[in-house]
Amino acid sequence: MTFHCKNYDIENSKCKRLSGECVPARKGCVLEGRIAVSEELAEKIQRIDEETLQGSRKKSNK
Ligand code: SF4
DSSP: OOOOOTTEETTTTEETTTTBOOOTTSTTSTTTTTSOOOHHHHHHHHHHHHHHHHHHHHHHTO
């Protein structure tokens, strides 16, 4: 199966919707909660969520 997302910026290899790396099923992705992800991808998504959370905490502490 192949999938092409209209939010994927081919020239810059980034997600236009999330202004960052394309990681299918991450928070805010059109596939979030709609597909089963591998253990490896789930770990990557968790890492991104934690980094995002840490980033927002840093901003709110300023
Ligand atoms: S992260 Fe999701 S919404 Fe963004 S380009 Fe990738 S598949 Fe599309």
